[in-house]
Amino acid sequence: MTKIINCDNLDIAAKCLADGGTVAFPTETVYGLGADAMNELAIDKIYKAKGRPSDNPLIIHIAKKDDVNYLAKTVSRNASLLMDKFWPGPLTIIFPKKETVPFRVTGGLDTVAIRCPSDKVARELISKSGKFIAAPSANLSGSPSPTNANHVISDLDGRIDYIITSSDSEIGLESTVIDLTSDIPTILRPGAITLEMIKEVIPSAVYDISLTEPTDKPKCPGMKYKHYSPKAEVEVVCGNKDNIRKYILSRLETNINAGVLTYKGGDYDNAKCVLSAGNTMSEYASSLFYNLRVFDEYKVSVIYAEFIEEDGIGVAVRNRLYKSAGNKITRV
Numbered sequence: 001m002t003k004i005i006n007c008d009n010l011d012i013a014a015k016c017l018a019d020g021g022t023v024a025f026p027t028e029t030v031y032g033l034g035a036d037a038m039n040e041l042a043i044d045k046i047y048k049a050k051g052r053p054s055d056n057p058l059i060i061h062i063a064k065k066d067d068v069n070y071l072a073k074t075v076s077r078n079a080s081l082l083m084d085k086f087w088p089g090p091l092t093i094i095f096p097k098k099e100t101v102p103f104r105v106t107g108g109l110d111t112v113a114i115r116c117p118s119d120k121v122a123r124e125l126i127s128k129s130g131k132f133i134a135a136p137s138a139n140l141s142g143s144p145s146p147t148n149a150n151h152v153i154s155d156l157d158g159r160i161d162y163i164i165t166s167s168d169s170e171i172g173l174e175s176t177v178i179d180l181t182s183d184i185p186t187i188l189r190p191g192a193i194t195l196e197m198i199k200e201v202i203p204s205a206v207y208d209i210s211l212t213e214p215t216d217k218p219k220c221p222g223m224k225y226k227h228y229s230p231k232a233e234v235e236v237v238c239g240n241k242d243n244i245r246k247y248i249l250s251r252l253e254t255n256i257n258a259g260v261l262t263y264k265g266g267d268y269d270n271a272k273c274v275l276s277a278g279n280t281m282s283e284y285a286s287s288l289f290y291n292l293r294v295f296d297e298y299k300v301s302v303i304y305a306e307f308i309e310e311d312g313i314g315v316a317v318r319n320r321l322y323k324s325a326g327n328k329i330t331r332v
C-alpha cells in the first residue's frame, strides 16, 4: 500500500529510501520517483512501478554539490563552471561514471546523469536518507510528467511506498540535460536553463542535432520514446495568432469533442473545453503537463494547442509539446 504523507514527515520517507524503498517527492521541475541509486533492487522497483524500459537511464540526485565526486569519474573544468553557476537548480550534467555506479541505473551506459535540485523538501529528503537518489519523473512511462502530488497519486498509488505531498512544481518541465562527455558540450534535453544561459559559461555549447532536425536517434535515450502524451490526440497549431485562430475554428466546425489550449488569450465557443497556457512561455511551461491531464479528465478526443515560436524556455515547451503531439504540427 502506498502511504501519502506531507513534508513534515520526511524522516520516515528518508528511512524508507535508505532501506531500499521507493518515495515520490517534489522538485522544482517536476515530481520525482526516488530510490537508492547504488542499490540495484531498489532501482528495479522504479522501472517496474513506472513501466519504464530498462535501457532508459535515470538521473541521480544529490543534496550537496561535492557529492558529485562519489559518482563521477572525472569532473571537467566546464562541469565545475556549470555546477558553480546553476547548482542547486534545474540542470542535469552527464559525466563519465565511476565503476561503483551500477549499470542498472545508467541503462548500461558508461556515463551518469547527476542533478542537485534546489527544492527544499527534495534536498532535505536526500540529505536525511544519507543516499544518492535516482529519480525519474514520477509518472507512468509515456504519460505527462507530474507537476503536483495529485498527478503522482493518480499514476502511482499502489505501486510505490510513499508519496510526499507539497506545493506544485514551480517550473513544470523537466531539467535541462547537458552532456559534457563528448568533445562539444551538448544539450540533449532543453529546459529552464537555456542554451543562451549555458553559453555565458561555455560559449561552445550547442543543442543536440535531434532537437533542431528530426532524427530517429537522439542521444538522450529517454527522448526516443513516445512521451508526455495525454490520452487525446494532440495537434500543435503554430504560426501567427490570427491564422492559428482561423484554422482551429475551422477544425471545430467538424469536431464536437475537441479541446483547445490557448496562448495569450482567446475563446472558442465550439470547443468542449478551453484551457489557457498563459501569456508567457514560462507560464506555458509551468501549466503544460497540468493542462494535458485536465483535457483527459474532460475526455476530449483531440486537443488543438496554439503555439508561437519563442526562444528561451520556449525551446523546452516546443520540445515537450511536439513530442506530446507525436510531431503532428500544423503551420499556418
Ligand code: TXA
Pocket (backbone or CB within 6 Å): 027, 029, 030, 031, 032, 033, 056, 057, 058, 059, 092, 094, 106, 109, 111, 112, 113, 115, 135, 136, 137, 138, 173, 174, 175, 176, 177, 188, 189, 219, 220, 221, 222, 223
Ligand atoms: O527534472 C528532472 O530532470 C526530473 C526530476 C525528477 O529531477 N527527472 C527526470 O527524469 O526528468 P527522467 O528519467 O524522466 O528523464 C531523464 C532523462 C531521460 O531522457 C534519460 O534518457 C536521460 O535523462 N539520461 C539519463 N542518464 C543519461 C545518460 N547517462 N546519458 C544520456 N541521457 C541520460
Ligand code: MG
Pocket (backbone or CB within 6 Å): 136, 137, 145
Ligand atoms: Mg520522465
